[in-house]
Amino acid sequence: MSTLIASATLLTASAAGLSYTYWQLLDSRRRLRVINSHRIAAHSAIQKSRMDLLEVRNRAKLLEETVTGGATAVEKVHKAISSTTFGLIDHFSRDDQFRQTARKARETHDQTSQQIYHGVRTTNRALHILADTLIIGQAEKRIISRKHKKRHP
Numbered sequence: 001m002s003t004l005i006a007s008a009t010l011l012t013a014s015a016a017g018l019s020y021t022y023w024q025l026l027d028s029r030r031r032l033r034v035i036n037s038h039r040i041a042a043h044s045a046i047q048k049s050r051m052d053l054l055e056v057r058n059r060a061k062l063l064e065e066t067v068t069g070g071a072t073a074v075e076k077v078h079k080a081i082s083s084t085t086f087g088l089i090d091h092f093s094r095d096d097q098f099r100q101t102a103r104k105a106r107e108t109h110d111q112t113s114q115q116i117y118h119g120v121r122t123t124n125r126a127l128h129i130l131a132d133t134l135i136i137g138q139a140e141k142r143i144i145s146r147k148h149k150k151r152h153p
Contacts, residue, residue, distance in 0.1 A: 053136065053139055053140060056135070056136055056139065057132075057136055060128060060131055060132065060135075060136065061128075063128075064124055064125065064127075064128040067120075067124045068121055068124055068125075071117055071120045071121055071124070072117075072121075074117075075113070075117040078113060078117075079110075079113075082106070082109055082110065082113070086102060086103075086105075086106040086109075089102045090102060090103065
């Protein structure tokens with residue numbers, strides 16, 4: 001009888017031990033899921049800030065390309081109009097002195113307009129570099145400094 005009681009006690013103790021171990025396993029899994037969800041959330045926040053920064057860069061680049069392309073399109077239309085106008089003056093003018101003056105005016109006009117459009121493109125590029133340095137560069141520094149602060153408490 002004492003062996004039966006001892007066996008029952010040992011079986012009960014081992015069942016309790018198994019139950020406690022199983023409960024710890026479930027608790028560890030739950031805690032692991034919580035930790036994993038926090039890790040995913042942190043990773044998502046980092047990815048979001050990277051994507052936001054990339055979006056700002058892409059928008060700035062698109063804006064720069066749009067202004068440059070627009071300036072080029074306007075320049076081509078301007079050249080077509082001035083070429084037509086000066087060509088008609090050259091073709092229909094009967095006075096040689098007027099024709100020579102118109103040719104000089106055309107050279108001056110073409111040179112000046114070329115410089116203006118070049119200035120527009122140069123200014124556009126400089127503004128893009130300035131914005132990249134001031135806005136995007138500072139945003140990158142903030143993201144990097146946040147990473148370093150989180151790694152080194």
